[in-house]
Structure formats: structure tokens, C-alpha cells
Amino acid sequence: MSGIPSAEGFDSTLTLLRNPYGFISQTCRALDTDLFETRILLRKTICMTGSAAAKVFYSEDKLVRQGSMPGRIQKTLLGEGGVQGLDGAAHQRRKKMFMSLMGTEHIAALQGMSLHMLDNYAPDWEARNEVVFYDEVREMLTRAVCAWCGVPLPEAEVATRTAQLTSLFEDAGAIGPKHWAARLARHRLEKWSARMIQQVREGELQPTQESALHVIATWRDLDGAMLSPKVAAVELLNVLRPTVAVSVFIVQTAHALHRYPEWQEKLRNDEGLLEPFVQEVRRLYPFFPAVAARVESAFEWQGYRFPEGRRVLLDLYGSNTDPRSWDAPLEFRPERFRSRAENPYDFIPQGGGDHYTNHRCPGEWIAISQMKAFCRYLVNDIEYDVRDQDLELGTGELPPLPENRFIMRNVRRRG
């Protein structure tokens, strides 16, 4: 049995921060391997890329999540006690709660709410000279997802809640004041969210039975007990936050329509291309670089030994652009999704494996449905110019967005 190849240097934290989307796949390629060992934040870590690596990463018996997430990410992005840190039967039970929200009709209802927002916002865009598209989408999605979840959102709170939810996913990985801003946002949001959970339990708030607020407030874990208000608050935010984060994918969709303008006409003429188009955006535009787990008990894979307790990082972006799985992987080619057989391990922008038994994102259908709705609206319902601006996606921030957040001008509604 051979040892796992090592990356250069003692610790790779800085190299990873400088090149979050390329570090793992490029190092693997240089070492001609699917995996290598290094230190991240001084902790020994095995980094892996590609579909074979994803398959082992998602084998429930080998790798677990408890204790794998850096504390600073838990205190901002995820919160403590949520589904992301559970394993085995406890995870499967809690995951059912999220999956019960993902019925086709329920997701269509959320899409309808966003389309309603678009119709409400578009006249205002027409009246303005310029529109910062990302800011508009974040606000629309905050309104839509709160309504969908049964969360009351007074008009006076819209801007604050939008900013707080954004801070959780934009500032989580930051160092310094932004990180502290994200912690404060989490503290305030959890207080708000826990109060609503209590109000539902006391009958003061009566959201519909199928709404996320009702489902989470009344959910019982394996021990038969309801979630503590704090954990229920974390789980409610696990629906609100990432749905607002879909704004990133939507701006990336607008970016792709601008960069590949020939697709606008194609999409107008053939509805069937909408899904391949947004899938290609999810594959090629960077969002989550990697996910983390921990070795439960020592095992061997491909002749390499994974010692107990070792942290393992799976490269999501590099797997989505792995030349072994994708022809011309860095080219934007939505057609590739027209006839592609589904494989749970090679297309993993929101994690891989099985939605029920693994940690794969339960919100994939929400993301796809929202992206399709906004994409269809951009190509069919409005015309706009894209202001001359730097449209490079700065990889200095996670997730990467154009510096000016995609400014549109001269928005006109089509007749």
C-alpha cells in the first residue's frame, strides 16, 4: 500500500484561498493523481477530485460530517445543530424534513411568486436609468422565499433581512470585519427565526401546513422531540439563506446570456433549451469550490490509506470541469445537457450522491426552477442594454460576481 501523494509546502491554506476553484484539480493533475494530502488551516487534509473520488466521498459508511466544518463557517454560513453536521439515521430523518418541501407543485408555487415579483419590479426598472441586477434579484428572492415559507416580512424589514441573509453567504469565508458582520447577521437572524418558531408553536402565527415555517416548527426528530427553537431557527435559515443565494446563479445566467448572445435567440425559439442552458451555467460558473467530511474509521481506496479522523475535501468545481467526464470542459456548451445520462458523481455543483441519504443539496430543483424563470423572463419579457463595465468574475471573493453586480440600463418591457 502506497502513501498518498503530498502537495508542496507545509500548509496550503493560502494557495487554496488564492485559487479556490483550481487548487485541488491543478495539484492533482500536476501529481497525476485523484487525491493528495496537505494541511489546510494547519490540519492534515486529503483533497480529492473527479467522479471516482466523489463516489467514495459520498459513501455514508466511510466519511462523516460531524466535526468536519471549520468553526468560522459554522458561526456564519451554516449555524450550529443543522442538518449539515448530522450523520446516519439522525441525518436521514432531518433530511426528510427538507425533502418534504421539494414537491414539484410546491416548487412551482415559489417560481410563480418570483415571476410575480418580476412583474412588479419591471415597471420600476423601466423608469430608472440603471439597475444593479444582483441587488434587485436578492431583494425579489427574499420577498418570494419569505412568502413561500410563511414568514411574515413587513415592508420596512425587506432591506435589512435581504442584507442579513446575503451577508451569511457572501461574507462567511471573509477574514476581518466582514466575517464579524456575518456573525452578527447570523445572531440577529437566528433570534428572528427562533421567535417565529415559538409563535407558531404557541398558535400566534398560523402559516399553511405545507409551508417551511410550519413544517420546521412542528418537525420531530428520531427521539420524537421537536427541534429546539435554536436548531429550528438554523433549519429555517437553511431554506431562506440559500434561496436568496440563488441570486448568484441568476446573475451568472444573465452574464452567460450577455457573453454568449447567440443563445438569446435560441432560447426564445426553443423552450426546451432553457434547462440545458441553466445546467451549463451551474456546471461552468464557479460557486461552491469544495465540501468537507471526516474519515469515520480507517479505510483503503485505490491502494491509499485514509486514516481515522482525517479531514477530506472534495473538489466540486474541478469535478464539474474534469476532462475525464466532460468534452471541452471549459467551453460553454449547453447542448451537452440535451442527451446526457444523469450521473450523481460527475455533475456536482450542489454536492453529489443521493438527495435523501447523502448530504446532496435538497435545493437543486429550486435553483434550477428559479434560474429558468429568470432566464425566460430576460429573453422573452424584457429588453435591456448591459452597461459598459468590468464583467470579469473576481475570484478574490466567494462566490465570484462581477464587481458592479451586473448593471443593466434602458430596460424596456416587450409588448
Ligand code: HEM
Ligand atoms: C444557490 C444555489 C445553491 C448552491 C450552490 C448550493 C450548494 C450546496 C452544497 C455544495 C451543499 C453541500 C453538499 C454536501 O455537503 O455534500 C448544499 C447542501 C444543502 N443545501 Fe444547498 N445550494 C443551493 C441552493 C439551496 C437551496 C435553494 C436550498 C433550499 C432548501 C438549499 C438547502 C441546502 C441544505 C439544507 C443543505 C444541507 C443538506 C444536507 O446536509 O443533507 N440549498 N447546498
